[in-house]
Amino acid sequence: MITFGEESDSQKYAFDTDDLPSPNDRDSEKSASAYAKSFDIAMECAKQEKSLPEVLKKIHEVAIGEVNWKRTMAELESVEFANETDYTSGNFRPEMSSRLTIAHGRKGVVYDIPRVREATQLINELNTMLQDRIQVTQRVSDEYFELAAAVSLLTYISQPFLGGNKRTVRPEITYVLTRGGLTGKWLDDDESFKQTFKDSWANLVLEFQETIDGKDADKVEDYDEIWLKFWSDKVKSGEILSDPNVHQFANAIRNAPHYDYAQRQKVA
Secondary structure, eight states, rough: OBSSGGGGGGGTTOOOOSSSSTTTTTOHHHHHHHHHHHHHHHHHHHHTOHHHHHHHHHHHHHHTHHHHHHHHHHHHHOBBOOOOTOTTOOOOOOOOOOOEEEEEETTEEEEEHHHHHHHHHHHHHOOOOHHHHHHOOOSHHHHHHHHHHHHHHHHHHHHGGGTGGGGGGGHHHHHHHTTTTTSSSHHOOOHHHHHHHHHHHHHHHHHHHHTTSSSSOOOOOHHHHHHHHHHHOOOOOGGTTTTTHHHHHHHHHHHSOOOHHHHHHHOO
């Protein structure tokens, strides 16, 4: 059992490490449906004018698991310190540190609290864009697919900063396929969608690669920082909502099996 925060908060933020979902969970049915559900959730929440944190909470509950979301919230709300040298026991003392280390199965997982906060701020800025779009469009339209694509991309891009192992942040297609819920039957059955996803994601990675040319990104920490800034700039400029690769990504979702776009429009 691991607890966060002051003694009075320990029950509120307690969870069993055995309950944590495995980052390598490849359950076909769960993986195949989770990502499509995240688009449904993002669109439905947009129609209901829900805030992006609520959208992300629901997406996390579907695609990652409620216990993981609770862990994330515990870190964001109350954790400023940890004993980095004794992470296997789960017994933390209030020693000031910029990082939090917790016991995750048999290995320690390190979270960088300042970066978690920065990623949260990034998501909040996208929330402002979401609210602005709602004022203009009150119906389910193609625009929501681009918005949902941006929300979902940002959710999973930020995942290493919001409760994942920060050592897996490198923007590799296999990482996104695994942690983004795109493994399993859905991809196996649809080569066209898989290729479209890889193409659009690869283009984004190439675009990112250009930003680190000539920069010192030898260390993981440097690489992560530039990666987060890359997406932060896209969000702040609004480019994430007009990026052609995000549009291509949304079209792939729209046309994929297991995602009946026409039926969802009819229901809406």
